[in-house]
Amino acid sequence: MNGAAKSLVEVRDLTIGYGGHAVLEQLNFEVRRGEVFAILGASGSGKSTLLKHLIGLYQPIQGDVLISGASLVHSEGEERLRILRKFGVLYQSGALFGSLTTVENVRLPLDEFTELSSVAKDLIALSKLRLVGLESSATKLPADLSGGMQKRAAIARAIVMDPCLLFLDEPSAGLDPITSAGLDALIRELARGLGITFIMVTHELASIYAVADRVVMLDPKTRGIAAEGSPSWLRDHAPQSWVRQFLNREVT
């Protein structure tokens, strides 16, 4: 199997920023199929901005993002829609629609993009809710769910169309350690059970050690990637001392 087939996402010479001002420059990395890949960095290092470029919300200053070999940056119309349907996104707040019940939120992509019967859509939505452990909360409104439950419901919505790739923006933000650990377990389960590739942006070290196969550490000073590797390797052997200190939670 060649490299192109192995990697699901390829980031090539990507320079991103706002209004012509570069936040991160000349980024190059690949995400392999089936792995949990984490983008790590201090606050303000451009993690969330990078994620927004990876999911096509913003146009980069230069460079390209390839998903299954297809350019997200240069695609338009139907082709772009086809690429967008390959992945799901979990936003930091969950972004569930407040006026819809949990099951209606999960069903929404099926309602909009498929011609399936109502029975089929309900069965699929409920199966995804069962996967994330929310089958008993199907008829509740998002406002009646806790923060962790909202995140899990948002994951159910993100996987309802069977995407091969899931982007997670700060999945543990605002959650207590127990709920956060539960969410980490769910991510592991979905990655192994369904073969979904995860790209997560976070600065929660506990989550990274629990779920991530590989990590890129962003460097706000050089506006590039400081180090790349498995979390434990970076913690012990990263070339830069500040990366090791960051991953060991040491105050510099």
Next chain:
Amino acid sequence: MPATHPVNSPVRWHLSVDPDGTGRVRFEGELDAQSTAAAWEALQTELAGIKAVRFEIDVRQLLCDSAGLSLLYYLSIGGMTPGANVTIIGLSAELQNLLRSFSAEDFQALQRHEPACSFFVDDFGKATSSFFCDLRQQVEFIGEVALGVMKSVFRPRLMRWKEVLRVFEVAGVNALPIVSLLTFLVGMVIAFESAQPLANLGAQVYVANLLGLVMSRELGPVMAAIMLAGRSGSAFAAELGTMKVNEELNALQTMGLSPVQFLVVQRVVAGILLTPVLTAYAMWAGVLGGIPVLLGLGFPLRMVLHQIQSSLHFGDLAEGLCKGIVFGGIVASVSCLRGIQTGEGPRAVGESTTRSVVSSIMLIILADVIFAAVTYTLRK
């Protein structure tokens, strides 16, 4: 009788029934979201006509995603073959795991769940209770605002004058173009509409008198207030509502600051001060709008100005300006109240904005009726 369907779909199935009453469905191809939708309907129709005690679903040659699994699960629970014992053959271990996440109990529970339907008496009781609760909140709020204004009079440093000036600019100065345009057009309409009936009475020259009176006593203040409610009142409600949703109001309270003193008093004072100015401007623009119509009807400018001047008294202008003060206070305070009453979630901000405009316009008209009755009595 064996049958194979359909030919053009990525999925095909072979259906047969053995003499011993065992039905067999052998799938080939791929069941994804698109093909499942078509296959579901076709299979349902075909299986409805078949009587079998057992069914074997052979999926060894089948690839499927969640949509396909939903069809297989529905078949497995006898959804299309009631009473028959259904077995699935050749499902991979991964798909078997996924199939376990489907549950007939969850599905039945969802079907049983019906949205709560409330009775009329319940709704009526809740609406009445909510009305009185709202009335009480309004009275409390007016008291709190009045107290805040009084405090600011005695301790001027409590009044954030920069904020007052900002509101004055945003809600007043920036509103001048739209107020002028609309009242100018309304003035023209009044002149046009009244010209013919008064001409029938031989009193067309009194269009100028009518225009002056209507714009100064009625339409000037009402138009200015309605535009303030639609343009700035809604902005007050949305601004305070968003602050409530973002817990900024809670932050003020925990710092020991009153949200009313810190955010509302400035807006109410600015509303009270700016509305008479907007009203005067609206009166002037409305009269100015009627003049071209009168000139077009053949009346000389000097005559038109003389008629307007002779019909208008200080009392008429004072009435209009007094209305402006009251309407300004109503719009600013009601809009701020609706903003502070904002509930949870993003939808709540939209609701409070709508409520602020509706309540403001309703109260403006109510206050206008009271003004009309009082001034009529005083003039008698």
